Amino acid sequence: MADIVTKLKKSIGESALYLEPDNEDLGAYTNDWTKKFSGYTPLVLRPRTVSEVSKMVSLCNDLGVHLVPQGGNTGVVGGSTPRSGEVILSLSRLNNLGDYDPASATIVVEAGTVLTSVQEFSANKGMEFPIDLGARGQCQIGGMLATNAGGNRVLRYGMMREQVRGLEIVLADGTILSNLNRLRKDNSGIDLKQIFVGSEGILGVITRAVLQLSPAPEARRTALFAIKDRDMLPSILAAIRESLPGLSSLEVILQDVIELVIEKVECPDFPLPRHYPAYIIVEEETESGDVGHSRFIQRLEGLFESGLIADAVVAESVSQSERLWHFREATGEAIVLAGHTHKFDVTVPQGKIPIFLEEMEELAGILPGCRPLLFGHLGDGNIHVNFVQTSSIDDKSFLAAGQELSKSVYKILGMHQGSVSAEHGIGMLKREYLPYSKTLEEINLMRNLKATLDPNGILNPGVMLLDQNKY
Numbered sequence: 022m023a024d025i026v027t028k029l030k031k032s033i034g035e036s037a038l039y040l041e042p043d044n045e046d047l048g049a050y051t052n053d054w055t056k057k058f059s060g061y062t063p064l065v066l067r068p069r070t071v072s073e074v075s076k077m078v079s080l081c082n083d084l085g086v087h088l089v090p091q092g093g094n095t096g097v098v099g100g101s102t103p104r105s106g107e108v109i110l111s112l113s114r115l116n117n118l119g120d121y122d123p124a125s126a127t128i129v130v131e132a133g134t135v136l137t138s139v140q141e142f143s144a145n146k147g148m149e150f151p152i153d154l155g156a157r158g159q160c161q162i163g164g165m166l167a168t169n170a171g172g173n174r175v176l177r178y179g180m181m182r183e184q185v186r187g188l189e190i191v192l193a194d195g196t197i198l199s200n201l202n203r204l205r206k207d208n209s210g211i212d213l214k215q216i217f218v219g220s221e222g223i224l225g226v227i228t229r230a231v232l233q234l235s236p237a238p239e240a241r242r243t244a245l246f247a248i249k250d251r252d253m254l255p256s257i258l259a260a261i262r263e264s265l266p267g268l269s270s271l272e273v274i275l276q277d278v279i280e281l282v283i284e285k286v287e288c289p290d291f292p293l294p295r296h297y298p299a300y301i302i303v304e305e306e307t308e309s310g311d312v313g314h315s316r317f318i319q320r321l322e323g324l325f326e327s328g329l330i331a332d333a334v335v336a337e338s339v340s341q342s343e344r345l346w347h348f349r350e351a352t353g354e355a356i357v358l359a360g361h362t363h364k365f366d367v368t369v370p371q372g373k374i375p376i377f378l379e380e381m382e383e384l385a386g387i388l389p390g391c392r393p394l395l396f397g398h399l400g401d402g403n404i405h406v407n408f409v410q411t412s413s414i415d416d417k418s419f420l421a422a423g424q425e426l427s428k429s430v431y432k433i434l435g436m437h438q439g440s441v442s443a444e445h446g447i448g449m450l451k452r453e454y455l456p457y458s459k460t461l462e463e464i465n466l467m468r469n470l471k472a473t474l475d476p477n478g479i480l481n482p483g484v485m486l487l488d489q490n491k492y
Contacts, residue, residue: 022106025084026063029108032080033066038073040065050091050109051102054156058099058449062089065109071189071197071228077110078226078479079195087482090222092133092164095156097364098448100221100484101164107482112163115228118142125203126234127186132163132227139232148234151178155353163227168446169219173349176400177269177306178235180444181218187231188214193475201231216470221446222481224474238306241269242317243342246324247297247332251275252375254299257329258399261303264320270304271400272349275378278396282348285355289344292334301399302349304342352396356407359394361416363423365406365430369439374402380433381406387429388422390414403443406430431457447485455485456492464492 030039040047041064052059066088068074081088087107094101103109115131118138122128126148130139136150136157143150153172154160160170166188171180178184187201200214217225248257254273262268276298283291293300305320307313317335324330336342356362369377378395381404385393390413397404408426410419431441435457442451442458455464468486471478 022063025086026108029064029080029084029086033077038067038069038077040067047109050094050111053097053099053102054095055097057097058102060103061106062103062109063106065111067111067114069114071115071191074110074112074115074191074226074228075195075197078191078193081108082194082477082479085477085479087479089481090163090167090226092161092167093135093156093159095160095164096168096445096448097366098442098445098450100168100446100448100481104449104483110226112161112226112228115163116161121146122203125186125205126236127203127231128234129201129229130162130232131229132161132166134162136160136162136165143234144237146234147237149237150184150232151235152181152184155350162230162232166218166227166230167220167222168444171398171401171403171444173270173272173304173398175398175403176271177267182215184233185214185218185230186233188217188227189229190214190217190225190227192225193477193480197228198225199229201229203231205233219446221448221485223471223484223486224480226480238267238269239309240307240313241342242305242307242314243336243345244303244317244321245293245334245345245348246301246303246330247293248299248301248329249297249331251299251378253329254374254399255372257301257324258371260324260327260329261301262400264324265303265305265317267306268303268400269306270302271398272302272396273374273399274300274302274349274352274396275394276300277392278352278355278394279348281359281394282351282355285358286351288347288351291348292345293332297331300348302345349396352394352405356394356409359392359409361410361419363391363408363426365427366443366445367404367406367430367434367439367441368402368443369404369434369437371399371402373437373439374399374404377404377433377437377439381430384426384429384433388414388419388426390419391422398443401443402439427454434458449484452483452485452487453491455487461492 112133115133118130120129189199392409394407431454
C-alpha cells in the first residue's frame, strides 16, 4: 500500500492537495461523530476543484486504491470513515455557492458547502433553504445529498431529494457526469440524479448541486400540546394536518424524555404539567402580525375543543418559541449525558406509532437496566428509539446486548413494513439489517448498479451492502 500511495502522491504532484498522518493529526477525518466508528487512512485527498476530484478519482481507479468520499463527517452509521486503510477524499474545499437565479429560485452549490452557509445565503435573498439539521454548522451539502438528509420540516418540504434540481457527479473512472439544470419539469428519460441521492458515495462522488429555495415564511407559530392517551396520536396527526394548512413540523416527545432533558440539560421551566404520557410540538407557517397569530390560536382552539388535546401553551414570541423547541432539540445532548445508548433511527407507518412505542417499551423490559427513551417526527413516522444504560447494568453487559437488541427492533419494524433507516442511511452499522426493509430483488438491483458504475469497487467499499452470500 505504501508504494501505491507514493505513486498516487507523485501523480497528483501538488503537495497542497493532500494530508499525511506523519505530518498531520487526521483524527477529524478518521473518527465519526459518535466516536463509535474510526479507522486509519494513509492519505487524505483535498481537491479544490471538480477537475481535481476527477483526476484523483481516476488515478485511484487506475491504481486500485479504495476511496471514502467524505463531507462534514457528521454521520452516525459509519459511512464516511475509513475501515481498512482506505484513502479519504475530502470535499470540504469545494465550498463555493452562488449563481442565484431569482426566476427559478435556485442556486448552484458545491458539495463541501456547509448547510449554515446555504441558509445564510438564502436569507440574504429573502428566501429559505427548508432543510435544517442539528449539525447545520458542520454538515455539508454533498453529504446531505449522499444520505438524503431530512430534519424537522420533512412533513412540509420533503427530504434532500425534493430540494435538488440538478447534480454533478464524478464517476469511479473519473468521468464528470454533469446535469446542473434548474428545471422543475424534465421527463427526458431516467432521472439519473436520483440514483445518486441517498447512495452514500458507493456509486459516485457528488461535486455540485442545483438546490431549490423556498420563499421565507412571514412567520412561524409554535405550540406545545399535552395529550392524555398515546393511542390518540394517529387521530391527532390527522386532525392537526387538516386544521393547520401551513403545518411544517410535528414532533412527539414521551414523558420520560422530557424528564431526562430537564434532569440533564440546563433549560427553561417546562410550561405544562409533567404527568401526561406524551407531548407534541407543532409549528405552522402563517402570515405575520397579530392577524396571523390570532388565526393560529383559532385553529388550535378547534383542536382543543375536539378533546384530542389535554392542555396547551402557545408561544407569543420568537424567544418563547425557541424555549419550547429547546425540549426537543436538547434530546440528543441529554441522551449523550445519560450514558451508553443503543440508538435506532427508524420509520413506521404513522398509524402504527402507538403500538410500536409500546413494543419498544416491552423490548426494553427484556434487558434489565435498560431505559427506553422515545421521541421523533410524528408527521412522517420517524421515531428515534433510544435504549439508555442505567446504573443497574455494567458497561460490558449493556454493550454486548446491542446486536440481539438490534435484531429484535428490526424484526418488529419489518412486521410493520417500516424502514431500518429514516434519516441517517445504512453505512456500516445497518448493512446486515437491510433485508428487513428491502427485498432480495431490490438488494440485487442495488448491487448491479454498484457493479455497473464502479466495476473496480473503489468507492466506499463495504458501505450499505454486504457480500453476495451474506443475505
